[in-house]
Amino acid sequence: MSLLIVEPLEAEVMQWLAERHPVHYAPDLATEPHQLREALHQVQAVVLPPSVAVDAPLLRAAPRLRVVGRMSGGAENIDAEACRAARVEVVRSLTATASAEAEFVVGALLALLRRVPVLSSDGMLVGRELGCATIGLIGMTPAARMLAQLLPVFGTRVVGYDPSLHQSDPIWTQWGIEPLPLRELMELSDGTALLLGYFQRYRGLLGERVLGFAKHGQVLVCTAHSALVDDTALARVLQEGRILAAWFDTMEPGLLDADRPLHGIAGLQVTPRLAGTTKESRTRAAWGVARRIDELLGATPEPQAEFRSTFPAELPDPSDEPRWR
16 A cells, blocks of 8 residues: 555545555544554555644554655644654645635634724724734744735734744745734734744743733734643733633643633633635645655655654745745
């Protein structure tokens, strides 16, 4: 077996791959880890959903594996060091979901600003307009580039922060985003969009020292990994009203349990990974991943060893043109 597909793909993409390689489609393996590892023993390439961790134990069960395909662009659940050691390339979409994510963020900001009222000078509780707001983008992802094009159409001021980019980097000018330190961004923004790719060093980036400086009445939209936000600090600012509402498109299991700070907090909304999941984005992602897998399976493999080196690099260079990896 050359290719095992666990993540459902578009029918025409599946057919295209089946015409070129031996393909086995087994979506049930996503919830059967033991059977999945048995199936991987003779596999050269696999397409896995985000729920399946690509880690050292999985790679040890797949001695012939050369490629792991991911339909989502996030790096969560991927052990880059283990892939590098095993010389397994991770193929994932960095741009296919960008426009879908940007549209989702715009819609979420519009909904929160209008739905969560503030007190006006005449004493009435009223909504706000996106066109009169300053929106802070945290993380210069492909979706941020799309937002930098969409938001000014409303008249919105767009500011941004990325821990991997200096404020003098030309990417800010190229994308039309005003760079600010994170504290200043939080102090000025009526709404923030957290888009940053997750790495362990960024865990809890938005903690007490950051959220405590948020502009009163701010709304937060997060399409990134929820671990970037400290849940205790978020619960506190939501209770105080410093942040009026927060919308997370994904959240770590257990964060809303009865013994956790966010349990029962008003103003918190969670959706199940809707931002990048559209018919159009999945089609783009499926074709991009499929073509790259086909290219790699057609290439002559290097001499095999028990562990082999890998991709991806730890962070994509935001100044690069959109690409597949």
